[in-house]
Amino acid sequence: MNLKELASKLGLSPTTVSRALNGYPEVNEATRERVMAAAKRHNYRPNTRAIRLATGRAFAVGHVIPIATRHEIVNPVFADFIAGAGETYSRNDYDMLLSVVPDAQEEDTYRSLKSKGNVDGVIVHGPRLNDPRIALLHEIGLPFVVHGRATGTALPYSWLDVNNRRAFQRATEFLLDFGHSRIGLVNGLEFMDFAIRRRAGYTDALTARGITPNPAYMSSDEMTEISGYRAATKMLSLPVPPTAFLCASMISGMGARRAIQDKGLVMGRDISVIIHDDDLSYLKNGDDLPLFTATRSSVREAGRQTAEMLLDLIAEPTASPQQRLLEAELIMGQSTGPAPKD
Structure with a gap:
């Protein structure tokens, strides 16, 4: 089924259906819900290339990993985060672009992602003290969310962290x-x-x-x-x-x-x-x-939530920064006991 056929079944114009599917604010909520339900019922999948041309969005999120920390890619903690984020991307028809670059090229990579329009936003990993990437991303206007926090950074930014x-x-x-x-x-x-x-x-x-x-x-x-x-x-x-x-x-x-x-x-x-x-x-x-x-x-849950925050920011770029602080739970295991007597 194509867009025109779906619109005909709903008695709406193809333009209205397209705008409803793509979240345009001028479509009222009742119409949007009706269109989304019909699209699901008829297994309609929009033409991603057409949506990208119409909206100017890449429908992709970037993750830039410097070579100095390339071990993170095989770290199960990083893998769980990416798996959780990937669930959010898939649910929202977004792709993920993973770039492993030399440390000296990290800034140029962010600038290139922005200038080429390859991604709509990025998730920043491994924040450091006074992290310069936050000022850079503000400067170039690329939406971002930090997994963690950057002590010493005065600029406002969105982050998700564990306490x-x-x-x-x-x-x-x-x-x-x-x-x-x-x-x-x-x-x-x-x-x-x-x-x-x-x-x-x-x-x-x-x-x-x-x-x-x-x-x-x-x-x-x-x-x-x-x-x-x-x-x-x-x-x-x-x-x-x-x-x-x-x-x-x-x-x-x-x-x-x-x-x-x-x-x-x-x-x-x-x-x-x-x-x-x-x-x-x-x-x-x-x-x-x-x-x-x-x-x-749960690192996987942190990935899901961080990705959701970024997609919200992409949809509403003028919204105030979001911050989420998750608490860790202390779990009893077999590795602890009373201190031995000297």
Whole structure:
């Protein structure tokens, strides 16, 4: 069925049907709902090329990944985010354009996406302290939503983030309540906003209990298994080692678990471990009983919501910026227990 045939069945002009299907504000809601219902009933699919020509939209969203962080593409956290965002794009007939570029070409890539009209907007990943991409995207007028926040940025912008500071504060308090006073932090790279906030939550919780944070019990690196292993091994080799670890991801937590085993210790008995982001599609935290105690947040759901925010912004470019702060849930697993007696 083509547009003309659908319009004939509805007794409307093809122009009205087209405008109803494409969200033009001059079509009243009752007519829009009637047209949408008929299109669904008759399995009508609009001609995407014609819509693009008529509206000037690309019906595509961009994700620009610098080569320095290309490991993110195979990171299950990134994969879950993209899967969630992809569900939103598909539901709204949008395509996704993923660009992996040299670091020095990141700015030029955003400018090119805008000038060529390849995308209607972008999602910004891995925000950093005073992130220059926010000012750039404001300058070139490309709609965007940030997955995370950028400390130090004064310009208004839309973002969706997990309350990283509160998540790590609660996790640290949980370990303190178990009697642990020597808690190691296996953090992500601390020029990244999420890692800055996680360290703040960790140190705030210690300070509130009268414990001076010990730099020897803190590490900052890529959130990989080998980095988690090396950080935990180094801390466990100290004359007075930690009795617990707070790890920035399940992957770094797996490295910490390997380091604990190498020392002949038992996770959950001799050393406690809490991880972040355990709700992953292809890297499950155990079956019925979670292996790790975790601060859980659904990255897939974050992808869905961030994509929805961007599509809303594309539809209403003059709307005020949106901000959504999601809270992580503390999940009990087998990796934590009371601090061992010295």
